[in-house]
Amino acid sequence: MATDWLQLRAGKSAWLQIKEQGLTEDAVQLLVGASGGPKWFVLQGLDRYLFGEFFAARQGHLDLLGTSAGAWRFAALGQQDPVAASELFCRLYSTQTYSAKPDVLEITDEARKLLAEYIPDRAVDEILSQDRFRHHWIVARCRGMTAIEGKRQILGLLTSAAANSVKRKWLGKFYERVIFHHPASPATFTEHWNDIPTRYAQLSTANFKQALLATGSIPLVLEGVRDIPGAPAGIYRDGGVTDYHFDLDFSGVDGLVLYPHFHHEVIPGWFDKRIKKRRTTGSQWPNVILLTPTQEFIDALPFGKIPDRTDFAKLDADARIKYWHQAVEQGKWMADQFHEWVATDKIRDKVELWT
Template identity: 85%
Template sequence: MATQWLQLRAGKSAWLQIKEQGLSEQDIQLLVGASGGPKWFVLQGLDRYLFGEFFGQRKTPLDLLGTSAGAWRFAALGQRDPVAASELFARLYSTQTYSEKPDVREITDEARKLLAEYIPDQAVEDILRQERFRHHWIVVRCRGLTAAEGKRQMFGLLASAAANSVKRQWLGKFYERVIFHHPASAASFTEHWRDLPTRYATLSQENFKQALLATGSIPLVLEGVRDIPGAPAGIYRDGGVTDYHFDLDFSGVKGLVLYPHFHQEVIPGWFDKGLKKRRTTGALWPNVILLTPTQEFIDALPYQKIPDRNDFANMAADERIKYWQQAVDQGRRMADQLHEWIATDSIRDHVELWT
């Protein structure tokens, strides 16, 4: 029996639809990408297939929802050559190097350099002018001490983590969710999102790069982004703080939701990692298709694990860069498997009910 590299799980309505009809690109109305830093390298092969072949000839609009690395991945869509842009992002990110003990300023400066090369001004213009791929990024606007830098920020983080442990909705006392959306989108699929204070801002030539930088500005690791044009004044940070892997109402999506993910679990917010009872499931997301690596895939990786940010500290640069490239290369096995299942219509036999 051939090794299965990809696990495909779906909520009940998505599962029934695939069982009865298979899967086509027109079935998908929302593509989702989570926070997770370099974990996304195992998904780059899937991105190449989706951005190039699967959605390459799409005529109708496709909504995109991302935070942090997910938003950065999807910024390849709408560029003139999305596959080449995705590969550029993977190369730039995987080959980043820092001094022995980089501070927040150094890491932020490197992120800005990467952004300038990955998303030149012409690419911003191209993305905003086209209407097939409609970006939606979640960024948090900080309140109180969470807006501070340095040690004072830590007190805000501890307080917000404590509040979240009691009730997730209490995160709203510390952070406001801001959805930056493509000018061609009214972001109507988000209309039921009432769990946290939520505002909207339209993406523009003036704020595109700042908003993208902000959605990946990890607290204590990168500097916050101040006063983004077209949005309320304040300090903005990583959207994964509130929406790490998402726990949002997708009933407003008029079709299926495709979610390539690097983790078997879907963790709602950044502070929920250690709260095992807080997990999103297919029972809550009946129209979602979740694509994840199998354990066999992970076991075949160097070190039997998916890349993560700790690799910066735990590995020499040459070792880390080689390992991350191996993760990118192996990720293409998942893409090849998905392509085969869709092309032969055997995807009906491989989808599992996600409960």
């Protein structure tokens, strides 16, 4: 019996639609990408297939929602050759190296260098001048003590984590969600996102790179991005702080939501990792399709785990890069399986009801 490397779960309305009609590219209206740093390497094969084949003949525009690594992945879409751009990002990210004890300034500087090579000015113009792929990035605007740079920022993080542990909406006392959106998008599918204070800013040539850098600016790891043009003044940090894997109302999406994810759980915010009762499920997302690696896939990886940021400290550069490249190559197994299921209509039998 062939091994399944991919698990496909769907909320009730998406599950019924796939059972009755299969899955076509035109049925999907929103593509979602989560925070998670190097965890995304196992999804790069799926990205190559989705960017280069699955959505290639799609009619009409496709909305994209990403935070941190998810937003960086999706910045390949809208470029002239999205597959080549995705592979470039993968190569640049996977081969990053630092000194023995890198500080915030060094890590931030390396991120800026990567961004400049991955998204040159030409690519910004390409993305903003087309409207087939409409980007939406979430960035956290800091309030109060969370806007402080340096080690004193820890107090703001601890206080906001404590508040979040009581009520997630109290996170809004420390951060605002700012949605940077493609100029062609009215962002109407986000209009009910009022769990925490939410603002909007239109992407432009003046703020594109700063907004993308900001959505991946992990607290205490990278510097925050100050005063992004076209957005409220302030310090901006990783969008995963407020929306790590998302816990948002997708009922405003006119179609299915496709969510390739590296984890079997969907964790709402950065501070919710250890709060087990806070998990998003298909009962809350009836129109969402969640694609995740199976345990068999994870067990087959080197070290029996998906890559993560701790690999920088645990492995030397050569071992880490080799491991990450192996994860990318193995991720193609999931892409091949998803392609087969869609092409042969096996997807009707493979989809599980996500409750």
